[in-house]
Amino acid sequence: MSTNFRVGLQKVVDHSYDIEIGEGLFGALIEDLKHGIVENVSKFAIVTDSKVEALYGQALLEQLHQNDFQAELFSFPAGEKSKTRETKAxxxxxxxxxxYGRDCCILAIGGGAVTDLAGFLAGTFGRGVPSLNYATTLLAAADASIGGKTGVNTPVATNLIGVFHQPKKVYIDLATWKTLPVRELRSGLAETIKHACIADADFFEFLEQNMERVVSSDGELVLDREVCERIAFHNCEIKYSVVEKDELESNLRQILNLGHTAGRALEALSGYELLHGEAIAIGLAVQVQLAEQLGYVTADQTQRVIALLKKAGLPTEIPATITNRMLIDKMYTDKKVRKGRIRFVFQAGIGAMKSFEGGAYSTPVEEQVLSELLNKIRS
Incomplete structure (x- = not known):
């Protein structure tokens, strides 16, 4: 004989937050703290990397101290290689x-590796403490600082260990883009192009017409204020429209993985010598050529996607050091894999995504089909 006791825990949680876009937003952050954007907090931990520490981390720490906030700075070596369980520990x-205890708040300032790692830290420290994201790169502004996905990399795969943890607010400081190496800026443009492919044909055309107002063909940062603001806003708008409908990535949110099945595999196989955006750019090129082969995009649309990636100064070809066998094997570690089958999400033309049976947004692709395409690409 047994007795059953039901634990009823149904509740409605509001995870809404604001994203502020501008230049020099430390003042806005300080004012938000003074007005209680995070409650019952007595200590602040600035989490950043070794590069951003000197550029912005120490300055933020000083401003917090000047305004009588108790705060300390914690940094780790810059780079995706440091985004690990060991660094988090x-x-x-x-x-x-x-x-530091449950009455602290994590202030993540930096790029995607920082916000991913600091967000995971905030989601588990004291079983969850509040966090704020201050994005200093285009990549973080486009992707990592929005949507609450946090995580770390392992030798097997990237971002398979983590939690969903929404920040209390995100600050996108356009002025910090001026201190980015051009390679880092271009890396962020890959996620921007991905968003246009997913949801906005007009935005894609805008990027085609205005890429030279962000970065010139000879590698000089231009960073036209109007264009940068539009890029930042549309990145937020497109990602929000997806996350709002599927916060925990049960189906629709998988479309944000466009280009990531091959891209994440390439990033890991390169030993993170490829920046995230560079790997995703190659992944987008692989995806769109496969989509053309399967009849989801036209040859002209394929060429437009690849041409825009090249215009942004991004790579579109698989490195010679990575064999097709290596790439396919690594794709089996992708988080979309189900029942041992590699799955892709595909664009349907430019500005829309392909849906499949039952409304699914990812579909299995047989290894032979992948192998044939990769051989064709390399030839």
Whole structure:
């Protein structure tokens, strides 16, 4: 004989937050803290990397101290290679050694690796503490700082370990883009192009016409204010329209993985020598050529996507050091894999996504089909 006791925990949680886009937003952040954007917090932990620490981290720490906030700075070596469980554990130990507890708030300032790692840290430290994201790269503004997906990499695959943890607010500081190496800026443009492919044909055309107002063909940062603001706003708008409908990536949110099945595999196989956006750019090129082969896009649309990636100064060809066999094997570690089958999301033309049976947005692609395409691409 047994007895059943039901634990009823139904509740409605509001995870809404604002994204502020502008230049020099430390003042806005300080004012938000003074007005209680995070409640019951007595200590702040600035989490950043070794590059951003010198550029912006120390300056933010000083401003917090000048405004009587108790804060300390915690940094880790810059780069995707540092986005690991080991780095997260080291940060946790340092926080604990400085008597940080459940009354703290994590201030993540930096690019995608910082916001991914700091968000994961915030989601688990003390079983969850509030966090704020201050994005200093186009890549973070376009992707990592929005939507609440956090995580770390492992030797097997990227971002397979993490949690969903929404920030209380995101600050996108366009002025920080001026200090980016051109390669980093271009890396962020890959996710921007991805968003246009997913949901906005007009935005795609805008990028075709205005890419030289962001970065010139000879690699000089131009960063026209009007164009940068539009890019930042449309990145937020497109990603929000997806995340709003599928916060926990049960189906629709998979479309944000356009180009990531091959891209994430290439990023890991390169030992992170390829920047995230560079790997995703190649992944987008692979995806669109496969989509053309399957009849989802036209040859002209394929060429437009590849031409725009090249115009942004991004790679579109698989590195010679990575064989087709290596790439296919690594794609089996992708988080969309189900029942041992590699799955892709595909664009349907430019500005829309292909849906499949039952309303699914990802579909299995047989290894032989992939192998034939990769051989064709390389030839």
């Amino acid at each position: 080291q940060l946790e130990d340092r926080l604990l050694s400085r008597s």
